[in-house]
Amino acid sequence: MTERAPTNPSQPVSARNGNGKPAQMAMAVENIVKRYGTFEAVKGVSFNVAEGEIFGLLGPNGAGKSTLIRMMTTLIPVTSGRATVAGFDVSKDPDAVRRVIGVIPQALTSDPDLTVEENLAIYAKLYSVPRTEREKNIAEVLEAVDLTKWRGAPTKTLSGGMRRRLEIARGLVHNPHIFFLDEPTTGLDPVSRIAVWEMLNKLKSNRNLTMLLTTHYMEEADKLCDRIAIVDHGNLVAIGTPSELKRGVPGANVVEVHFDRDTEEWRARLEKLTGVTSVQPESAGFYRVLTSSGSQTTMELVELAASLGETVTSLSVQNTTLDDVFVHYTGRQLRDEQVKPMMASWAMLQRPGDQR
Amino acid sequence: MNRMWAIVEREMRKFFRSPVLMIMSMMLPIVQLIILGNAYGGKIRGTHVAIVDHDGGPQAVKVREACDAVTANIATFKTIDYADDRTAREDVRTGKLDAAIIIPPQYSRRVYAQDAPRLGLVVDNSDQFTSGSIEDEVQSLIDALNAPVIQAPIVKTIALEVVELYPYVSYMKFLLAGSCALAMYISVMIGGGMLYIDDKARGVHEGYLVTPISKLELVMGLNIAGAIKAVLSGLSLTVIGSLMAGLGTIFHPMQMLELLVLIVGISIAFNGMMFLMMVRVDDPLVPRAMFGVLNTLLFFPSGAVYPIFAFPKWLQGIAIVDPFTYAIHGFKSILLKDGGFVAIQYDLLFLFAFGIGALLIATPLFKRTL
Numbered sequence: 001m002t003e004r005a006p007t008n009p010s011q012p013v014s015a016r017n018g019n020g021k022p023a024q025m026a027m028a029v030e031n032i033v034k035r036y037g038t039f040e041a042v043k044g045v046s047f048n049v050a051e052g053e054i055f056g057l058l059g060p061n062g063a064g065k066s067t068l069i070r071m072m073t074t075l076i077p078v079t080s081g082r083a084t085v086a087g088f089d090v091s092k093d094p095d096a097v098r099r100v101i102g103v104i105p106q107a108l109t110s111d112p113d114l115t116v117e118e119n120l121a122i123y124a125k126l127y128s129v130p131r132t133e134r135e136k137n138i139a140e141v142l143e144a145v146d147l148t149k150w151r152g153a154p155t156k157t158l159s160g161g162m163r164r165r166l167e168i169a170r171g172l173v174h175n176p177h178i179f180f181l182d183e184p185t186t187g188l189d190p191v192s193r194i195a196v197w198e199m200l201n202k203l204k205s206n207r208n209l210t211m212l213l214t215t216h217y218m219e220e221a222d223k224l225c226d227r228i229a230i231v232d233h234g235n236l237v238a239i240g241t242p243s244e245l246k247r248g249v250p251g252a253n254v255v256e257v258h259f260d261r262d263t264e265e266w267r268a269r270l271e272k273l274t275g276v277t278s279v280q281p282e283s284a285g286f287y288r289v290l291t292s293s294g295s296q297t298t299m300e301l302v303e304l305a306a307s308l309g310e311t312v313t314s315l316s317v318q319n320t321t322l323d324d325v326f327v328h329y330t331g332r333q334l335r336d337e338q339v340k341p342m343m344a345s346w347a348m349l350q351r352p353g354d355q356r
Numbered sequence: 357m358n359r360m361w362a363i364v365e366r367e368m369r370k371f372f373r374s375p376v377l378m379i380m381s382m383m384l385p386i387v388q389l390i391i392l393g394n395a396y397g398g399k400i401r402g403t404h405v406a407i408v409d410h411d412g413g414p415q416a417v418k419v420r421e422a423c424d425a426v427t428a429n430i431a432t433f434k435t436i437d438y439a440d441d442r443t444a445r446e447d448v449r450t451g452k453l454d455a456a457i458i459i460p461p462q463y464s465r466r467v468y469a470q471d472a473p474r475l476g477l478v479v480d481n482s483d484q485f486t487s488g489s490i491e492d493e494v495q496s497l498i499d500a501l502n503a504p505v506i507q508a509p510i511v512k513t514i515a516l517e518v519v520e521l522y523p524y525v526s527y528m529k530f531l532l533a534g535s536c537a538l539a540m541y542i543s544v545m546i547g548g549g550m551l552y553i554d555d556k557a558r559g560v561h562e563g564y565l566v567t568p569i570s571k572l573e574l575v576m577g578l579n580i581a582g583a584i585k586a587v588l589s590g591l592s593l594t595v596i597g598s599l600m601a602g603l604g605t606i607f608h609p610m611q612m613l614e615l616l617v618l619i620v621g622i623s624i625a626f627n628g629m630m631f632l633m634m635v636r637v638d639d640p641l642v643p644r645a646m647f648g649v650l651n652t653l654l655f656f657p658s659g660a661v662y663p664i665f666a667f668p669k670w671l672q673g674i675a676i677v678d679p680f681t682y683a684i685h686g687f688k689s690i691l692l693k694d695g696g697f698v699a700i701q702y703d704l705l706f707l708f709a710f711g712i713g714a715l716l717i718a719t720p721l722f723k724r725t726l
Contacts, residue, residue, distance in 0.1 A: 095568050098567060107558065
């Protein structure tokens with residue numbers, strides 16, 4: 001994919017295919033708004049997603065990612081603006097949208113009392129998959145998510161990772177063109193998470209799927225997504241490929257340093273070093289220094305510490321990561337998640353036997 | 357329509373996979389039937405009644421002999437001799453005795469002189485059932501004493517000939533109708549109320565809403581499944597309860613058919629009512645909190661445990677719109693009276709109209725989005 005500088009997020013963005021040519025759009029979102037009373041959860045977001053692309057919505061809790069995905073999957077009505085999925089308007093033709101999409105919600109919603117196959121069969125029927133195709137589709141998706149040998153197992157006996165794979169299989173049982181995944185790896189251990197990533201990449205190439213996923217795992221967005229949009233406070237604050245976004249952050253390297261003794265002067269001293277664009281205090285004596293010249297800054301830093309008689313207990317230099325991009329665009333302030341009014345009472349304790 | 361049946365299939369698979377709903381829906385009605393059925397409706401026996409005899413004459417002896425006959429036969433009470441009426445009254449007041457019969461001085465003389473002879477009966481009326489039973493027994497004893505020794509050749513008084521249409525109905529049989537309806541109500545409350553909201557809270561409905569299923573298909577699927585569960589609970593309790601209460605209804609195919617139609621009507625009415633109440637509820641605590649209130653509000657005014665005619669007007673008003681009332685009436689008409697479809701036609705009319713009406717109101721209220 002051609003790398004470009006991050007685009008102005010206020011303008012709709014046309015995706016490009018591997019040759020840098022404009023690609024056919026699988027999804028187009030134009031100035032979409034979601035309002036709950038006076039609270040605006042999504043504030044005029046616009047972007048496009050090309051066919052065959054994996055597009056990530058990245059943002060902190062309460063940023064509006066799930067609201068955005070819910071509007072695009074017809075789960076909640078759009079207040080204003082327009083969103084089309086596979087050419088169908090989500091407000092005017094929701095049924096047509098529902099027929100061409102597969103959705104993996106954030107929660108594990110497969111029925112624990114039913115078997116793997118029964119869960120898939122019920123959803124195949126809900127999508128009106130003909131009886132003749134149903135068996136074949138179920139076998140194929142089970143193979144795709146590596147659950148064939150668990151076909152007859154009760155869902156409640158599956159591990160969290162297996163249940164997530166079942167959710168993915170369920171979303172694919174009607175052969176959708178477009179796949180929505182709302183935080184697909186939340187709550188999974190690292191091994192299961194990597195397995196899900198590999199599976200999604202395989203599905204993308206084998207089934208020519210377009211995917212839109214939300215996540216707050218930077219590594220996930222970096223490894224999976226062709227393009228990423230960063231959402232914060234209901235606004236789209238940046239959009240581009242992972243490389244573009246990283247380049248957009250001032251400072252090509254990150255120097256992480258830990259001093260034996262923390263003093264208030266360190267921040268000011270570090271900011272004066274050559275190439276330094278920003279200094280982020282992490283914890284007592286620990287600083288993340290964004291710099292355009294990692295080697296130069298490191299040398300100066302070591303010399304400075306030696307001249308002051310201070311001890312550096314650890315020092316590392318690395319390239320800018322999506323973490324830095326994320327922090328750059330969304331800030332470091334902790335925020336409480338704004339619970340949507342309609343979801344306020346939906347929190348529920350785990351029930352006995354529930355494998356969530 | 358296939359989508360609707362997919363919802364029904366999912367619900368029924370869950371239902372049969374986990375028998376908890378079936379067991380829980382029948383536990384309370386069966387326990388109620390056993391405990392209340394045996395506790396209520398029995399005759400009062402073995403109470404303690406003092407006899408204070410200030411007379412000591414032959415007519416006083418006749419009263420004492422009549423009391424002894426009651427003790428020996430129906431055993432409503434046994435007598436204890438007391439010397440003075442003040443002590444007897446105090447013992448009734450403090451609960452040591454249940455009643456005291458006072459035979460005043462000159463009682464025998466007044467009987468012979470036909471000079472308004474009177475006996476006193478002091479009762480503890482804080483317990484209406486016991487005091488009423490003692491009063492009835494003593495009254496029948498007095499009636500016997502008043503009867504002439506030699507009957508007149510021509511009876512001049514009006515006699516009432518009572519014809520009982522049905523064999524003796526024990527309280528357990530009387531209560532069975534209520535227990536069957538209660539089992540169906542609990543099944544609907546758990547299966548159609550609590551599990552419906554729990555599924556909503558767990559995101560199961562979110563999974564449905566992203567599929568092309570229509571609002572009507574979803575509403576009908578959920579309600580058909582709920583009604584089937586209630587029918588199964590109703591039929592199970594009718595069979596079990598009939599056997600426990602000693603009713604042979606279940607061995608008569610025609611009566612079973614009538615019961616089946618009635619149970620289907622009740623299921624639709626209860627399920628429609630529950631769906632209407634829960635259609636906009638999201639909080640899993642709400643149906644749990646409503647359970648007891650609804651149970652009291654709907655079950656007790658229905659005539660299941662006490663006749664509606666005894667209620668004040670406002671309570672009778674609740675009974676008129678309460679689907680439980682028609683369910684109880686229908687069950688009693690078939691289980692106790694073998695009244696046939698004629699006896700339950702208005703019950704069926706109300707129940708089906710109520711259920712369909714509730715669903716017609718609930719469907720537009722059901723939100724196809726979150």
